[in-house]
Every structure is written in C-alpha cells, then in structure tokens.
Amino acid sequence: MIPTVHEDEGHRWRARYKLADEEHGHAWGVCTEVEGLFGEPQRGTYELFGWVPQAEVRGWVGGRVWLVPDDETLDPWLLEDAQSVGQPLGTDRLVLTGLDDYEGPPEGHRGRVRVHDGHHWLGSCREIARVLPSQQSAPPLVLRGLTQGDQLRAALMNGTRRALDLEQAALQIQDDQGEPLTERLLWARVSAWRPSFHGTDLIDLELDGELFTPVPEYARPIWERWFAGPPDTQGAWVGLDTRRRGAWLDLVRERACRRTHRDRPAGHAYELDGRHVTDEPGLYLALGEAVNGPGGYFGGCLAALDDCLRGTFAYAAPATLLWQDAATARKHLSQALTPDGQPYDLFGVVLDLLAEGGMRVTLA
Incomplete structure (x- = not known):
C-alpha cells in the first residue's frame, strides 16, 4: 500500500505525482518532485x-x-x-x-x-x-523522493532488462489540494535508481528520457499556477498571449475530464464576459467560465463544444446565454480558414452550435 502523504519534520506533504501502470492499474510509486517534466520537445x-x-x-x-x-x-x-x-x-x-x-x-x-x-x-x-534532426540524447525523467510500490520494489530487486521495462505508464498529477489535474503517458523504462536524500526508504528513480515528451518550458508558469489549485476568480487567463492561453486551456480541459459534473436544471441563465475573446483559446476559456465558473470548461474545439452541449458538463437544455461585448469575438473570429484553406465564420458556427444545443444566445 502506497501512502498518499508522508510526514517530514512535522509537516504533512501530499504526493503530487503518481507513476501508475496503465494496463493493470497499480501504482509503481508516488513522489512530490519530478525533474525533467519541463523541457523542449523534439520538433x-x-x-x-x-x-x-x-x-x-x-x-x-x-x-x-x-x-x-x-x-x-x-x-x-x-x-x-x-x-x-x-x-x-x-x-x-x-x-x-x-x-x-x-x-x-x-x-x-x-x-x-x-x-x-x-x-x-x-x-x-x-x-x-x-x-532530419541531429542525434541528441534526451535528459532523463527523474522521480525524486519516490515511495516505491510493491511491484516496483520487486522489479528493482530483479534488475533484469525485462523487469526494468515497466512498459506503458501514466504520470498522474494532482494539485496541492489533492485534486486530479492532468497526466502524461510514457513508456517507462528504468535506467537507474539510487537512495534519495528526501528521506529514509525513498529513492530517486531515473526513467529513459527518450521515451517521454516534456511539457514545453513556456507553459511552466501556467502549470505552476494550476499546481496551487484552480483560480477562484474569472479571467485569470486574460493577460496571457494566444500561445499561453492555449496551454491554460489544455489544463482546463484535462482537469475537467478527470472530474464528475452535475448538470444544472434546464432553464439556467448564463452570462459570458466577451471583452477578451480575441482568439480561439480565449473563446473557449470565456465560454467555459460562463457555464462552469472560474477555471471552468465547456469545450476546447467545435467538436468538444458539441459534446458538452449534449450533457455531462453541468449543462442541460434549454438555457439562455447573454454574450457581453460580442463585437470583440465577431471582429477576431469571423474570418477563419479550414485546414485546406476554405474560409468560414468561426463566430457564426459557434452561435449555430449553441442554438442547436438548446442555448438561446443574446448578443450585447
């Protein structure tokens, strides 16, 4: 049994990271620090x-x-x-x-x-x-201060190449409030391990970095903000540029997909603050907060928005939406291109989807 918390000098620390076996569901181990989570992915x-x-x-x-x-x-x-x-x-x-x-x-x-x-x-x-890129060795992914699960302890004692290939695993990540935030899939192959200075019976487990795609460095401040927990006020993302709004939206979506949502009764009235809908990530972030509050999710693309309108994301039709400052979205999102370059009106398509999903929209 792996504890979710451990004691250190009278303070109670929660294990932020869990390395879990994807096929069998057991935990290889838990830790509070991962080195190599952020970096530059192969481009x-x-x-x-x-x-x-x-x-x-x-x-x-x-x-x-x-x-x-x-x-x-x-x-x-x-x-x-x-x-x-x-x-x-x-x-x-x-x-x-x-x-x-x-x-x-x-x-x-x-x-x-x-x-x-x-x-x-x-x-x-x-x-x-x-x-073709030049051949460069990727830095390892190191789980520091890891509390070992029984299966990992047995694999390390065995020590054979086959035993140290943990195969497909998920690095599950939770915030400081203990709520699931996101996860990263990887092929976990142990390259080294050693006793950790973090505490007795803890180890630093080194995994082959070639088999892991790091989170881009530009997204690190976004992740660190979300590690503390979800925002308690709307619009915490409005000062970000489009690239970083996309990183924020990724975490909003991944967190939402790991939570259960209770649909509100039909007839609910929503209000969308449209002042900062100047790009596509901003559109979905504003819409998510209009329906589900600060840090809320309600679609990250047209297909996902359509899914959310069908239920399970705190919405039940019919409902109403007052879209404040809609002219901002109309200005920035009306001229879009499909992958093959055909022009279309993204703002208009979103309005049509909302209407088809039972959301009566008033533009203000």
Whole structure:
C-alpha cells in the first residue's frame, strides 16, 4: 500500500505525482518532485524553398499551422506550436519548426505548398523538405523522493532488462489540494535508481528520457499556477498571449475530464464576459467560465463544444446565454480558414452550435 502523504519534520506533504501502470492499474510509486517534466520537445523542422510571403513569419507563428499542397489528392499537413526565425536576408527560403508527430509531406514531394495559421494565409513555397534532426540524447525523467510500490520494489530487486521495462505508464498529477489535474503517458523504462536524500526508504528513480515528451518550458508558469489549485476568480487567463492561453486551456480541459459534473436544471441563465475573446483559446476559456465558473470548461474545439452541449458538463437544455461585448469575438473570429484553406465564420458556427444545443444566445 502506497501512502498518499508522508510526514517530514512535522509537516504533512501530499504526493503530487503518481507513476501508475496503465494496463493493470497499480501504482509503481508516488513522489512530490519530478525533474525533467519541463523541457523542449523534439520538433520537426521544414525548409520552404522559393518562399513568397503574404505576412511576416517570425517568432511564434501559431498553435496550428497548416501546410496545404496544391495537389488535391494530398491532405494538408499540420504543424503544431510552429515557430520560425524568419526568412534569412538574401535567401528565398523559410524555416519552420513545430510538433508534427513526424508526419509531413511524402518523401520526395515536389510542388507548391501554401501555408496558413487557421485565420490568415502566411505565404507559399515552390518546394518543401523535412530536415532530419541531429542525434541528441534526451535528459532523463527523474522521480525524486519516490515511495516505491510493491511491484516496483520487486522489479528493482530483479534488475533484469525485462523487469526494468515497466512498459506503458501514466504520470498522474494532482494539485496541492489533492485534486486530479492532468497526466502524461510514457513508456517507462528504468535506467537507474539510487537512495534519495528526501528521506529514509525513498529513492530517486531515473526513467529513459527518450521515451517521454516534456511539457514545453513556456507553459511552466501556467502549470505552476494550476499546481496551487484552480483560480477562484474569472479571467485569470486574460493577460496571457494566444500561445499561453492555449496551454491554460489544455489544463482546463484535462482537469475537467478527470472530474464528475452535475448538470444544472434546464432553464439556467448564463452570462459570458466577451471583452477578451480575441482568439480561439480565449473563446473557449470565456465560454467555459460562463457555464462552469472560474477555471471552468465547456469545450476546447467545435467538436468538444458539441459534446458538452449534449450533457455531462453541468449543462442541460434549454438555457439562455447573454454574450457581453460580442463585437470583440465577431471582429477576431469571423474570418477563419479550414485546414485546406476554405474560409468560414468561426463566430457564426459557434452561435449555430449553441442554438442547436438548446442555448438561446443574446448578443450585447
């Protein structure tokens, strides 16, 4: 039996992290500190030759950037959290990096590719090529001050390569109030372990970092804020830029999916503060707080919003929504692009979805 808390110099500390076996459900161990949780994930790199810009592309480009081939038999390629150093002076090429799951254009693809960020066309190129990354060893994931479960203790005593391959596991994370926050899946392979200075019978367990995708460093302040517990006032996210609003929305969604929600009776009246709905993450954060209060969730994309309107997220139809300062969302979200570059009105689609879900919206 692994305790959820342990005593240290008269203070009661709660174990924030649990490494759990995904297949059998037991806990390998619990700890209060994880080294290597934050870092820089492996990013795909693309060179776009013959780049013809339609907008300046430098720094952070967008959370979802689409590369659309002229060949209509090929689907667009998604590059998440895309960045660029811009177009080097005197060259006709642009370099983009992003999280691409190692997917991209077919090997040897030749042909024009257009690029957009979901709202604006950024430019086009005559040819695109993926740059293979240099081989670099990833830092390990270290669970410090770990209280071992019986299964982990047996695996470490065995010590064989097979025993130390814990296979698919979940690093389950809770906030300082003991409530589930999120989790990260990984293939847990033990590379080393040693006694921990955190206490007697505790160990520092080192896992192979090549098998773990770290949380990006830019999201660290967001996570540290949520470690303390959910916000107690609405709009704690409004001062964030779009990239960090996306990180905030990710935690809102992941936390909500680990909680049970009691639907309110039909006929409830909601009010949405629309002053800061200047981007897509802001739309869903404001909508989530309108329905479920500070830090609340009510969809993170159109499909998720449709699911929430069907119940289980504290909503029951029919209901009413007063959308204050709706002109802000209309200005920023009316001109959007589908993955293949077709224009559509995101603000209008959201209004239609709400209406179909039994939410009567009044724009103010």
